[in-house]
Amino acid sequence: MSAAKDRLVIFDTTLRDGEQSPGASMTKDEKVRIAKMLEKMRVDVIEAGFAIASKGDFEAVKAVAEAVKDSTVCSLARAVKGDIERAAEAIKPANRGRIHTFIATSPIHMKYKLQMQPEQVLDEAVKAVTLARNFTDDVEFSLEDASRSDFDFMCRIIEATIKAGAGTINLPDTVGYGEPGEYGRMFKRLIEAIPNADRAIFSTHCHNDLGLAVANSLSAVMHGARQVECTINGLGERAGNAALEEIVMAVRTRQDMMPVETGINAEHIVPTSRLVSSITGFPVQPNKAIVGANAFAHESGIHQDGILKHRETYEIMRAEDVGWNTNKLVLGKHSGRAAVKARFEALGIIFDNKDALDAAFMRFKDLADKKHEIFDEDLQALVSEMEPQDVVDHYQLTSMSLNTQTGTKPHATVLMSVDGEDFTAEAKGSGPVDATFKAIESVVNSGTSLKLYSVNAITQGTDSLGDVTVRLEKNGHIVNGVGADTDIVVASAKAYMHALNLLATEGGKSHPQHGGI
Ligand code: KIV
Ligand code: ZN
Numbered sequence: 001m002s003a004a005k006d007r008l009v010i011f012d013t014t015l016r017d018g019e020q021s022p023g024a025s026m027t028k029d030e031k032v033r034i035a036k037m038l039e040k041m042r043v044d045v046i047e048a049g050f051a052i053a054s055k056g057d058f059e060a061v062k063a064v065a066e067a068v069k070d071s072t073v074c075s076l077a078r079a080v081k082g083d084i085e086r087a088a089e090a091i092k093p094a095n096r097g098r099i100h101t102f103i104a105t106s107p108i109h110m111k112y113k114l115q116m117q118p119e120q121v122l123d124e125a126v127k128a129v130t131l132a133r134n135f136t137d138d139v140e141f142s143l144e145d146a147s148r149s150d151f152d153f154m155c156r157i158i159e160a161t162i163k164a165g166a167g168t169i170n171l172p173d174t175v176g177y178g179e180p181g182e183y184g185r186m187f188k189r190l191i192e193a194i195p196n197a198d199r200a201i202f203s204t205h206c207h208n209d210l211g212l213a214v215a216n217s218l219s220a221v222m223h224g225a226r227q228v229e230c231t232i233n234g235l236g237e238r239a240g241n242a243a244l245e246e247i248v249m250a251v252r253t254r255q256d257m258m259p260v261e262t263g264i265n266a267e268h269i270v271p272t273s274r275l276v277s278s279i280t281g282f283p284v285q286p287n288k289a290i291v292g293a294n295a296f297a298h299e300s301g302i303h304q305d306g307i308l309k310h311r312e313t314y315e316i317m318r319a320e321d322v323g324w325n326t327n328k329l330v331l332g333k334h335s336g337r338a339a340v341k342a343r344f345e346a347l348g349i350i351f352d353n354k355d356a357l358d359a360a361f362m363r364f365k366d367l368a369d370k371k372h373e374i375f376d377e378d379l380q381a382l383v384s385e386m387e388p389q390d391v392v393d394h395y396q397l398t399s400m401s402l403n404t405q406t407g408t409k410p411h412a413t414v415l416m417s418v419d420g421e422d423f424t425a426e427a428k429g430s431g432p433v434d435a436t437f438k439a440i441e442s443v444v445n446s447g448t449s450l451k452l453y454s455v456n457a458i459t460q461g462t463d464s465l466g467d468v469t470v471r472l473e474k475n476g477h478i479v480n481g482v483g484a485d486t487d488i489v490v491a492s493a494k495a496y497m498h499a500l501n502l503l504a505t506e507g508g509k510s511h512p513q514h515g516g517i
Contacts, residue, residue: 008251008260009168009227012038012244013047014276016062016076017205019237023451023471024280025478027391027502028060033383034232035064036264037140037348039071041268043244045098047229050076061090065097068241072138073097079128080345088135099132100170101125102142105149105157122157126164133165141205142205143213146171147178147186155193155444162196168227169200170442173216176209176239184219203227206242208234218250221258232276233284233291245269245290245322253316270323274377281469281480283456287385290322310406331379333368333376340364340379347376349383370486371465377458381484394419394504395444395497402432402489414439414493433492440496448472448503452480468495479503 015031018024019128026034031048038046048064049057065073073094077083079101091097096430103114103125110116116124120388125141141161144156160168171190173183189351191197204220204227217228234243248264273291277284285295296319298304306313318452326457332341340361344351351357363382368374398415409428412435416423429435433453466488470481481499485491 005259005261006226006446007327008221008258008262009044010205010244010248010262010264011045011047011074011203011227011229012043012231013229013241014038014235014244015060016047016049017229017237017241017282018231018276019049020237021210021235021240021280021282023478023480024235024282025480026279028056028063029391030279031060032063032067034272034276034279035068035071035073036350037272038232039068040173040348041272043071044262044263045072045227047074047076047100047154049090050082052077052086058086058090061087065091065094069095072096072098074100074140076134077101077128079124080132082137083127084132085187085332088132091136096138097136098138098140098168099136100140100142101128101411102144102170102172103128104144104174105154106145107150108132108148109145116228118153122160126160127132127155129161129164129166137165137167139166140168140170141166142170142172142203143176147173147183148175151186151189152188158190158200159194159196162194162200170202170203170205170227170229171220171225172205173207173213173276174205176213178206178212178216180212180215180219183216184223187220188223188225201226203229204242205229207237208239208241211239213240214246214464215251217242217247218258218422221251221260227261228482233273233288235276235280235282235284243289245273249282249290249317249322256498266321268348270376271376271380272343274380275384276465277470278381278482279480281452281454281471281482283454285359286351290317295319296313296324318443329363330343331368331374333365333375335364335368337361343376344379344383347379349379356402365463368488371463373459375459378465381458381465384467384482384484391498391501392505393501395440395500397490397497398422398489398492400436400493402435404432410435412436412439412489414443416443416497417439418443436489436493437496440493440500444500444502446472446474446503451478453492455492458484466491468492470495470499472496472499474503477503486504 048061051058051061061075075087075090077087087099202225204217204225208215230242230244234240251258303314396417398416403411410432411428414425423443425439427438429438451473454469456467458467465484468483468491479499479502481495483491483494
């Protein structure tokens with residue numbers, strides 16, 4: 001009989017560290033939608049935000065804690081009383097809630113950022129863990145910048161925080177400086193040296209500044225780590241975090257090297273990747289491992305021939321195991337409400353009430369009038385561009401028309417309503433989208449600056465929906481508006497108004513950076 005394998009805990013931080021990617025802000029409803037997908041994928045721990053960072057972050061953590069039943073819901077907190085109390089409040093509704101508290105332990109961070117002596121840092125860490133344990137039994141402690149910290153100091157602080165009740169000890173490679181051999185050995189040495197190490201799970205959290213986040217995380221797993229912190233599509237601060245899909249599939253594919261098991265249902269990987277990409281406006285590069293459009297595409301004749309003869313000649317994983325087979329024709333003009341609802345549910349999109357389902361069904365019907373074949377990607381785009389319930393519809397596109405002719409400047413006429421009042425605006429621009437945005441601005445005068453404009457064809461064919469992201473910034477606040485339509489200029493106008501509505505609703509949000517204490 002084979003021995004039971006160790007469980008590798010998958011801790012997803014797309015909603016917290018992922019959101020720290022410049023420009024990747026998400027609304028509360030969007031976070032809940034992603035969290036539900038992560039839960040469906042059977043992620044063990046969902047880090048839903050940094051509750052103290054803003055009212056919006058607090059509300060989002062709380063909403064995720066209310067919505068998610070099966071995964072543990074976690075909030076980040078600096079090793080500060082106020083942070084920990086706020087995190088505790090936010091995770092209260094969770095079936096299982098975790099407080100993740102951290103303080104920097106490297107000489108450079110302690111001296112320049114915290115301006116604290118190591119003994120003070122140790123005291124604050126123990127106090128933080130002790131306080132957090134008053135609110136939940138599940139406390140994680142992170143030694144920020146662990147990969148550049150002194151070994152003996154780490155031994156002392158880890159032993160003390162485990163004694164104070166931390167069940168998970170996270171050793172982040174905060175600045176992406178680690179190298180796989182060295183980072184992995186750090187885990188082994190610490191686990192061997194710390195007398196009470198067996199009372200905690202050791203965790204990795206790697207950033208990708210040198211492109212080594214996944215390699216470093218896997219090396220840590222080979223040296224005793226039993227939790228990996230990661231994000232969908234590798235989203236995250238600067239160059240991002242270790243990509244969840246790569247970690248999960250590497251562990252599954254190389255069981256000979258990493259005989260541990262995750263609880264992840266990998267079939268939800270591709271739909272979740274798409275959802276995160278469409279919500280954040282961060283496209284997935286075609287050659288990205290696992291979730292890139294070309295990840296399973298074999299172009300060379302020799303490879304195709306080999307695959308036809310014996311699939312394993314060139315394929316180490318099956319596309320359908322990570323959810324690629326969901327890209328199939330599912331619905332059309334004649335599909336009924338029940339079929340549409342069932343397909344939405346298969347994609348992890350559950351409507352809380354009949355009105356929301358009715359609205360989605362109406363949009364589906366509109367789309368089916370314009371587009372013959374409705375794919376899963378279309379359904380996802382359709383939902384992404386529906387105004388979430390927490391966004392007020394100040395600005396609405398009523399209709400628009402365009403005049404374009406080779407050799408002349410395009411001219412846009414936009415009919416829109418602002419808080420119920422109708423306006424007509426016209427403008428010329430260097431292109432049809434430019435003219436449309438200028439027309440909208442002539443009414444709105446938003447004072448925003450455009451940070452990103454991207455348009456992607458959601459499916460193949462010229463009747464594809466165009467999925468547009470518009471990123472606007474105002475006074476340091478950033479929002480991502482999304483819009484989808486078979487007409488990409490209409491999609492652009494919708495995305496622009498969605499971004500304006502987001503700014504009007506929440507004033508946007510600035511990103512919680514790793515501040516000092
Ligand atoms: O990168 C980092 O060190 C972090 C910690 C707060 C866990 O994100
Ligand atoms: Zn991080």
